[in-house]
Amino acid sequence: MSASDPTLFVVGATHHTAPLEWRERLALTPEKMPEFQSRLAALPGLQEFAVLNTCNRLEIYGVADEESTLDTLRTALCEHQDIEVDAFRSLEMRELDAKAIYHLTSVSAGLESQLIGENEIFGQVKDAYAEAQDVRSVGPVLHKVFQKAFQAAKHVRTHTAIAEGQVSVANVAVDLATTIFGSLADARVLLAGAGEIGEQAAKAFRSRGANDLTVTSRTMEKAMSLAASLDARALPFEKLGRRLADFDIIVCATAAPGSILSGPALATAMARRPAAPLFLIDLALPRDIDPAAGDLDNVYLYNLDDLARISEENRAARVAEIEKARDMITEKSTYLWESLKRRPGNES
Amino acid sequence: MIDRHWIWIAAACYLVGVVIGTIALVRHRKQPAATIYVIVAGGFVSQTVGLYLRGLAVGGCPLGNTFELFQFTAWSATALYLVVGLTFRLSLLGYFTSLLSVVLTTVSLAIPAWDATRRVNVFGGNVWIEFHAALALFSYGVFALLALTSIMFLLRNYSLKHKRLSGAFTFLPAIRDLDHISVRLLTVGVSLLSASLLVGAAHWIRALDTVDLPKLLVTVTIWIAYGAAFFLRRRGKLYGTKLSWVCIVLFGAALLSVYPVDSSRHGGDEAPASSFSQP
Numbered sequence: 001m002s003a004s005d006p007t008l009f010v011v012g013a014t015h016h017t018a019p020l021e022w023r024e025r026l027a028l029t030p031e032k033m034p035e036f037q038s039r040l041a042a043l044p045g046l047q048e049f050a051v052l053n054t055c056n057r058l059e060i061y062g063v064a065d066e067e068s069t070l071d072t073l074r075t076a077l078c079e080h081q082d083i084e085v086d087a088f089r090s091l092e093m094r095e096l097d098a099k100a101i102y103h104l105t106s107v108s109a110g111l112e113s114q115l116i117g118e119n120e121i122f123g124q125v126k127d128a129y130a131e132a133q134d135v136r137s138v139g140p141v142l143h144k145v146f147q148k149a150f151q152a153a154k155h156v157r158t159h160t161a162i163a164e165g166q167v168s169v170a171n172v173a174v175d176l177a178t179t180i181f182g183s184l185a186d187a188r189v190l191l192a193g194a195g196e197i198g199e200q201a202a203k204a205f206r207s208r209g210a211n212d213l214t215v216t217s218r219t220m221e222k223a224m225s226l227a228a229s230l231d232a233r234a235l236p237f238e239k240l241g242r243r244l245a246d247f248d249i250i251v252c253a254t255a256a257p258g259s260i261l262s263g264p265a266l267a268t269a270m271a272r273r274p275a276a277p278l279f280l281i282d283l284a285l286p287r288d289i290d291p292a293a294g295d296l297d298n299v300y301l302y303n304l305d306d307l308a309r310i311s312e313e314n315r316a317a318r319v320a321e322i323e324k325a326r327d328m329i330t331e332k333s334t335y336l337w338e339s340l341k342r343r344p345g346n347e348s
Numbered sequence: 349m350i351d352r353h354w355i356w357i358a359a360a361c362y363l364v365g366v367v368i369g370t371i372a373l374v375r376h377r378k379q380p381a382a383t384i385y386v387i388v389a390g391g392f393v394s395q396t397v398g399l400y401l402r403g404l405a406v407g408g409c410p411l412g413n414t415f416e417l418f419q420f421t422a423w424s425a426t427a428l429y430l431v432v433g434l435t436f437r438l439s440l441l442g443y444f445t446s447l448l449s450v451v452l453t454t455v456s457l458a459i460p461a462w463d464a465t466r467r468v469n470v471f472g473g474n475v476w477i478e479f480h481a482a483l484a485l486f487s488y489g490v491f492a493l494l495a496l497t498s499i500m501f502l503l504r505n506y507s508l509k510h511k512r513l514s515g516a517f518t519f520l521p522a523i524r525d526l527d528h529i530s531v532r533l534l535t536v537g538v539s540l541l542s543a544s545l546l547v548g549a550a551h552w553i554r555a556l557d558t559v560d561l562p563k564l565l566v567t568v569t570i571w572i573a574y575g576a577a578f579f580l581r582r583r584g585k586l587y588g589t590k591l592s593w594v595c596i597v598l599f600g601a602a603l604l605s606v607y608p609v610d611s612s613r614h615g616g617d618e619a620p621a622s623s624f625s626q627p
Contacts, residue, residue: 144367161376180508182522276525298588300508313514 001036006047007067008141008340010100011074012059013112015117026058026081026228036080037135043076044309045084050132050146053108054124054265056114059060059093061104063141063186078139078321098337101145105329107281110162116318117162152332159328160321165314169307172314173281177249178306180279180300181285184210190247191232192240194222197283198253202230205249213245216240218254230233243261244269251281252288263292281307351405352457354398359453361391362426365446366385373443373516387431391449392426399423400508407432409478414610415463418456420482421603422449424489427495427503428533432493438521444496452492462607465564468554476579477551482566488602490537491574494530495599498592501526505589527588535614538578566605573598 013026033053040049040060044071051064060077064070074092078085095103103112103212108125110117129146131137138146145258157163166172174184181187187288189210194217202213213232215222220236227234235243244250244265254260261280269276275298282289282303294301365387372379399419402410410416429445432438457460500520507517520526545567550558575592580586586594 176508176513177523179504179513179520180523182525257349273528274584275581277527294509297590302511306511310513315515 006061006141007064007069008097008100008337009067009147010059010061010068010069010095010103011055012075013088013091014057014059014093016112016113017093022091023056023058025083027055028058030052032050032080033131034135035222037137037257037335038079039076039080040073041135041137043314044067046073048142049131049137050128052128056120057107057112059103059107061100061142061145063139066104067096067174067339069198089271091249098333100279101333101336102329103114104145105149105152105156105333108149109325109329110153111156111322111325111329114229115167116315116322117157117164119157121152122157126150144340145336146334152329152336155332156325156328160325162321162325165317167311167315167318168200168204169283169304169311170200172311173201173251173283173302174204174208174282176300176302176310177210177279178208180277181248185213186207187248188212189214189249189251190235190243190248191226192250192252193254193284194219194226194235195253195255197250199226201253201281201283201314202226202232204232210249216314218256226316239339241265246322248276249279249281250289251283253283254288256284256288258284259286259288259290260304261289261293263290263296264298266290266293267296270299273299283307349439351398351401352463354394355457356400357454358391358395358398359450361394362446362450362453363389364389365442365506366450367442369443369446373519376515376518379440379443379519380435380440381439384446385430387496388426388442388446388449389430391446395419395423395426395453406411409482410464412479413463414607415456415459417485417606417610418452418462420485421488421492421606422452422456424486425449425492426489427546428489428493429472432529432533438497438500438525439520440500441496445493445502448492448496476547480544480551483540487537487540487544490491490533490540491595491599491602494533494537495596497526497530498595499531501530501592502588502589502596505592530591532559533573534578534581534595538571538574539565541574545571560609564575566609568599570602570605573601 014023015023028051035052037051040046045065047063047065049060052059052061060073062073064073073084078088097328098151104125106112108122108246110119110121113121129138131141165177175185178188184205185214188211189202189212191203191213193196194215202215206213213229213230215223215227215232215237216235216237217226217331220234220238223234240260246263248262252260266278266280277298277300280289280293280299280301282301285304287303289301291301361415365384368387369384381434399410402416404410411420426445426449429441433441433445502522503517504526505519507513507520508523552564577586577591577598581591
């Protein structure tokens with residue numbers, strides 16, 4: 001592609017350029033998407049396009065006859081979303097040619113996400129590409145750009161640490177559990193407390209293969225309700241002390257004013273299962289578990305501060321890898337752009 | 349090439365495994381497990397050739413001096429790792445096995461006195477005694493690997509208790525997996541040593557005058573100690589860090605006893621080991 005050749009571009013707004021209320025206004029609902037795609041398909045000078053629409057970004061990748069087509073596209077977007085063009089201009093993100101490729105790769109690799117290195121965006125970009133294929137809005141240039149961007153993103157995720165280490169407290173707890181138990185398939189997990197944070201932790205355990213979940217709460221109805229939603233068992237709170245030895249992982253997240261698991265109670269439980277490790281996760285404030293329990297053999301106790309510190313370390317480790325990842329993406333996007341320029345019919 | 353050359357090559361392979369593993373650890377990168385496995389396997393093959401040549405030269409299992417005992421122990425531990433490592437995929441086990449093997453092979457190669465002479469006809473031509481000795485040494489190889497998994501258990505326990513989970517600690521296996529493999533190794537090691545003593549006892553009963561008392565005492569003491577550890581673990585009385593320390597100390601004691609026990613043996617005649625080195 002030369003100066004007179006079609007322009008490869010990305011236009012849109014992201015969490016870097018637009019605050020939440022604007023992103024809400026820009027978001028394309030599933031109902032609105034087909035209409036918007038039809039509108040773009042009819043746009044003069046727009047050869048190819050694909051729309052990436054997530055909670056953090058609305059981006060339109062495309063190939064246009066000339067750069068001025070992008071202004072027409074902006075107007076079409078603003079009309080469709082009922083937004084003033086001047087207001088959108090101040091939020092707009094626009095990259096051309098090699099920088100557009102760089103941006104797509106960077107987004108796919110999770111470098112542009114709010115949570116650096118998160119994996120979900122990769123699937124969202126793939127979905128956007130698949131949707132564009134379905135409506136036949138991608139041609140030879142975008143096909144190549146997307147496929148190469150996916151390869152490059154995978155390479156970056158594999159060869160840097162941007163995706164390593166969990167950053168949410170619930171996932172950090174599950175990661176820790178795997179360093180104790182390996183597979184969680186046969187680990188018996190007890191959730192004490194039916195609040196939101198405990199539920200998140202239980203869901204995280206479930207998603208990582210924990211099959212045996214039990215829920216207890218000071219209010220039995222809440223325990224039963226949460227247990228039903230998690231496909232778990234409910235345990236009356238009064239029986240908790242007697243059943244402690246039956247669990248490998250205990251997640252405490254109650255709103256109790258004091259500790260619900262004392263050191264002596266846990267010591268008694270461990271005497272019944274001395275060689276089996278017990279992982280205690282205290283997500284409550286004030287704490288639910290007597291800190292002295294952490295001194296028992298084979299007992300590993302982590303509280304909210306511990307998990308938050310690990311989460312912060314993981315986040316910092318990911319950030320430290322950004323530079324390396326960006327260098328890789330620059331190299332690969334420049335190479336792709338050069339190869340696109342050398343395509344037959346694109347000699348300048 | 350003579351047998352010792354092959355063993356030097358084996359030591360070099362193990363050293364390469366250690367260097368590669370250390371670089372990965374220092375750079376906080378995942379261990380290149382497959383690469384280390386192949387390198388250790390290469391070292392194992394080379395060591396096997398070396399011991400085979402020595403065996404051909406002496407006309408039996410090469411267990412006639414301290415050098416050979418150390419080599420056989422390292423070889424056994426490596427052989428077991430090649431099976432265990434493939435089955436259980438314990439991260440860092442290849443690195444630790446390389447480290448142990450390079451120490452055992454290099455130290456025994458570097459001390460000429462350990463291989464200056466060797467006893468000939470040490471088993472008196474009795475294949476059962478030879479089998480007894482080989483089994484006992486193989487069980488030491490198992491206990492060597494057990495000591496390694498115990499060290500890994502202690503490191504993982506330290507990291508979890510002190511909440512230091514980054515850096516090299518990231519690559520340690522799960523503590524429950526380490527406990528499981530340690531218990532299995534303890535079971536296998538005690539079984540092999542028991543079988544070895546049974547085979548030996550069958551011979552000793554018939555020929556009490558051939559018994560090396562210091563060797564018998566040390567071997568039986570080690571067997572009782574490991575047997576007690578096994579029994580207490582089964583009863584849930586000895587587990588976790590305490591069991592790990594016991595396994596490490598016992599293997600250290602077993603290893604330290606090799607030289608004095610070997611020196612005290614009065615079976616067979618002494619001959620220069622160089623006369624047995626075979627190309």
